[in-house]
Amino acid sequence: MFYGPRSGLAPRHRGGSLRSLPLVLVLTGLLLSGCGMTENDSTGSPGNPTDSTEEIPVNLPDAGTATTEEAVAAVKEVSSELYRFAGVPGNASEPGPGVKECEGKDPDTYFTVYHPWNLAPAKPGDIDVAMENLKKKLNSGGWVTKGLYHDNSPNKALNLVADNDAKKVSVWIVQYSEDTTPSLGINVTSGCYRVPEGHTVDHF
Template structure:
């Protein structure tokens, strides 16, 4: 089996877990602003996860799952279209956009921001019991500064 270099997790730099989590919250806030409409975002906090194949005491990734509920299902559709058009203007590259493989065929958008070393996966769950956008952000691999260890939260 050959390894595809494009699937490698990028190096995001040196940071403490808490500083990297703060940076991720800023990225999420920017995504919220790009939605361009009133709605309710979940109050979730970023967390720390391992970097596959790296020392878990010195390398980590940040993940931030959250959701957005709009006033109507049609607003969710508009928010997805807006993200598709606005993300590239803010340094994001759309990797895929279209229906997912679920029975509901939810619209899904995946994008990467090489400068920020963050990926986003947005799913429009308009056909579910609680219509919302599900947003999952994940960073590249960070290394903690010398003498520090990864904080888990």
């Protein structure tokens, strides 16, 4: 469906800041570089996985019509589903989703929802279990894995990108196994919604 990671960016969200998160999951990356990547592929890897303030113009696919509240609730449910998919006890970081305008469209009418968060398993050794569970779940039940590769960071972090056409969302997960507190950096982002007639976008 959707998106792929862009060079130099990866989802790492400790500290709970939404203001530094770009819309990093974009269609062009994977469709141009090809799908069917394996864990040994490094093509399309984001390089240095750190926070970035770089804004990326994107052409997001149509996600239909919804109020801001409805779209945010849908993205939050996807994040909850991912937590369940991980299948291990752990702590999920705050804050919740944010709303941004769709590039090149009326910001009072069109919007996209993004939700960056981290999952830190209660037992550090469960980080591999969580990623294995996500790899299985994100290639079933409407989810399609678009990319699975080790990036070019010093620790060669494992990246997983998957789309769900029915839910109009994409997820990008990076496994930070070598950190003091091992965690999964997770980005969920939606397509471009249009608010119903008579409504305006609530940006936050």
